[in-house]
Amino acid sequence: MPYGDAMSTRARSEERRAEIVRAALEVIAERGYRGASMAAVAERVGLTQQGLLHYFPTKDALLVAVLKERDQWDAVPDSPWRLDLLASLVEYNAMRPGIVQTFSALLGESVTEDHPARAYFTERYGRVRATMTEALRSEHGERLPGGLTPERAAVLLVAVMDGLQYQWLLDPEAVDMPEAFRDFLGLLGGTGESG
Amino acid sequence: MPYGDAMSTRARSEERRAEIVRAALEVIAERGYRGASMAAVAERVGLTQQGLLHYFPTKDALLVAVLKERDQWDAVPDSPWRLDLLASLVEYNAMRPGIVQTFSALLGESVTEDHPARAYFTERYGRVRATMTEALRSEHGERLPGGLTPERAAVLLVAVMDGLQYQWLLDPEAVDMPEAFRDFLGLLGGTGESG
Incomplete structure (x- = not known):
């Protein structure tokens, strides 16, 4: 695979992660901490749960990513x-x-x-x-x-x-x-x- | 069952609950929140896990009892x-x-x-x-x-x-x-x- 394609694959992956974090934040805002299931987040970004686990292996990992994102905004x-x-x-x-x-x-x-x-x-x-x-x-x-x-x-x-x-x-x-x-x-x- | 026996059954049950709460506090002090499993508490008071569930149906119920006990001491x-x-x-x-x-x-x-x-x-x-x-x-x-x-x-x-x-x-x-x-x-x- 040429170098340029590898980079854009990585960039797409980063973009996808950012999209998932935003979706998780929306789900949290709507349904709270307990309601924010991996299934609900996966559905919102059009992934299977298995697909979501590729980006965030656990709910805690996803929640930490959400909090880090919040730290950056704040x-x-x-x-x-x-x-x-x-x-x-x-x-x-x-x-x-x-x-x-x-x-x-x-x-x-x-x-x-x-x-x-x-x-x-x-x-x-x-x-x-x-x-x-x-x-x-x-x-x-x-x-x-x-x-x-x-x-x-x-x-x-x-x-x-x-x-x-x-x-x-x-x-x-x-x-x-x-x-x-x-x-x-x-x-x-x-x-x-x-x- | 005569009334007196019913009372002492209840008293024994209360005593048993208090004993479980003290055991839970010891286990928490030694092993922390996560280490304080129902199994560890049951073992310390000589109950099966099933027996423990008779007194406290969930770990959270037991932990709340521990915190209430602490409130009384403090x-x-x-x-x-x-x-x-x-x-x-x-x-x-x-x-x-x-x-x-x-x-x-x-x-x-x-x-x-x-x-x-x-x-x-x-x-x-x-x-x-x-x-x-x-x-x-x-x-x-x-x-x-x-x-x-x-x-x-x-x-x-x-x-x-x-x-x-x-x-x-x-x-x-x-x-x-x-x-x-x-x-x-x-x-x-x-x-x-x-x-």
Whole structure:
């Protein structure tokens, strides 16, 4: 097979994978984490289940690919991170329970032994803490108004985002996730309650 | 069957359930969430798997019973709650990754549709937020030094505890859970960094 054809085969395969990930995200948004079966995703992209397994050997592998894709959308690489962008992200998340549910369910599973998503989450949290630390440092210097260093504030920032998602998913009427997150930003910034 | 015998049958059954729950907790502590199979628990209490299913029809039902038991131990019903007791609880949790892992894994699963643990967690979080709100109110009145009302601080307190557990379980070397929690108490109390 000529080299050019090999390349375009690979490119087609990449395109197909991207199409599957988009379809999985749609199915998740419509039916939630449990409803997002491999069969439903295969049907949406016109593959047999066997054909889908060629691209993603397990449901977990497909879900990790969906979360990595989400990480890329949510990153704001060309502008300096600001805390109010994070507040917008939390507001946006409050409008897409399907993907938040998928993230939260898979995060829960990932802390068990030898889970296929464990490496993804461990790496992701290291990276996210580092990114947030830099964002906090560029906005506040070595000490935030509330008194914490950027490193120690970053751990809490991530913890609050994740922890609020569980309370909100379980009882959306009882927990106003964006409001609670703004409250926390107020504590970090030393400005007290925001609303 | 005379009434007295019926009662003692029920009492024996309750005792047996409690014994199974204790055995499950031991197995979880030794082998983690995934390793805690129904077979391992049955063996420890000298039951067949079929016999165990008579008491707990599914692994999830058994795990929920374990978490409810833990809630009872961790509650401090006869003394007023204080925030420094919570800091001690977080330090204690950092020494028992097995039960924290079980809690975190089951919480993750519970946010999916129709999960058997969903009702337990939804009820638990409502109760825990109410308990913490009362504790914060009795310690600080209607406004915490950091500026929040007890209700709004309670949501964040729970979120931080849960969120830190995920980061710590994934990477215990990188995340000092008790230190981070004390940092958060410092923010709530308006005292800045504690360490």
